[in-house]
Amino acid sequence: MHMNWQSEMSMLAGMVDSRLAELLPGTQELPHELVEAMRYSCLAPGKRIRPVLAIASCVACGGTKEAAIDAACAVEMVHAFSLIHDDLPAIDNDNLRRGRPTCHVAFGEAVAILAGDALFALAFEVLTEMDCTAEVRIKCVELLSKCSGIRGLVSGEAIDIISEGKPVSAPTLELIHVRKTGALIAAACEMGAVLGGGDSGAQAKLRSYGEKIGLAFQIADDVLNVEGDAEKTGKSVGSDAERGKATYVGLYGLEASKAKAKSLAQDAIGLLINFSENELLSELALFSVDRIV
């Protein structure tokens, strides 16, 4: 008999948080301000969707949860790094994140920039120390570095800010979302598949699953930025519109955006049929759009 999936997800998120607390530099390390900022941002309350996806993908390929835990933490470190930098005054200028002051509000801009950098470096260091073959470790480094850089996370954020206040075409909006949200989620799933011993077919399917739900999550976020409340999302509502940010809702409207997100989630679930342990991945696909139903 299976745990219900919400309990399983909380359990996995708890496992990730415990391991993150171990992998992050301890409070005795110098300089204290930098360490505190890293821990503050990376251990901030959150659903840990990306690391949970990495673990669930590993399990879906027949691996253990433990085999993916360090890579899952590395993914969360990259996520935290990107949030810290995106929130900076020069970029999105957000004061509220996960219901708490953003890193630069709490620690100052200089420490926030460097804490993001240090988390990014640590993510790669953690991958090099995993207990698996050099081939698997270097594959994970490859996936994590590619999804972060000029064709991934950082690039998506750059296109997003460069596009602010300008009319944005559908292909540009898609590019922003694929890179800014989809790339890291897809990499998390593919890393899980690699660590779980999945063959190249399984790796490709879980990567594609990740791309689809990554986009679904982003569209759902756009919807929540219009319809949600700050308490629930931990972010300022209406901030996208205020800044003239390109969003799905702005381009397609609320209803079409919701329909698109749901159809992506269904497509993602369709990719899971040949995996035996696919229940959590299915539930996560549904969860990606549940919030906007």
Next chain:
Amino acid sequence: MHMNWQSEMSMLAGMVDSRLAELLPGTQELPHELVEAMRYSCLAPGKRIRPVLAIASCVACGGTKEAAIDAACAVEMVHAFSLIHDDLPAIDNDNLRRGRPTCHVAFGEAVAILAGDALFALAFEVLTEMDCTAEVRIKCVELLSKCSGIRGLVSGEAIDIISEGKPVSAPTLELIHVRKTGALIAAACEMGAVLGGGDSGAQAKLRSYGEKIGLAFQIADDVLNVEGDAEKTGKSVGSDAERGKATYVGLYGLEASKAKAKSLAQDAIGLLINFSENELLSELALFSVDRIV
């Protein structure tokens, strides 16, 4: 017969620049502003000391120049990333770097932050694609990530800015310099040794050589910040004192600082006796302090 070392150094720097130009995203990639900022900062005129050290260390261990060229470029990308972030208004607030406007002055703060991030990500991506065993590649990723993060580059910068305007003890100053300058230089030398097939003894010796000349370079920079001219250094003179930065000169005075740098360079040269092709490394050790003699 050997080339004179200055010619050899220029030749190697040219080789690094050509390869960097290939490894950096091309100008057709999106978003153009981000790509231009990455290329502007990473291809800015410079002596390419760090990549040259990686190549010279590889050659000293019996490897080819070509075996170390991509790792050398990755080291330069990390160096460029750290310069971009250090120059930001929230950190050192420098407008001039290598004789040209700093990245944020030329491209705006948001693009500069993200260009630094993208260069950092690319450095790791480049290491994963090197033409050598997975063991050697992952070892290089380990060295580069460790020297960059919470016990390296970023940490040294953080301790430096946190210490600004406060009295700084000798151990703290040493920690700043070891991390901010020494760590990447030492890692460059050790990566070269690994790529050249050096055994663990050779790796340790070249790492130690790198630590010593890294510190010598930093002390020389402190001296030049007092004695140099902006045209020669490409940086504003006297800027350290203005900002109340901790420096060797501030702590020990000019003469003792010069003597310390020279003695470090001599110690570094002493580590090279058992390497056959050690001429360039010896010359680079002398060069680290030549500027202040």
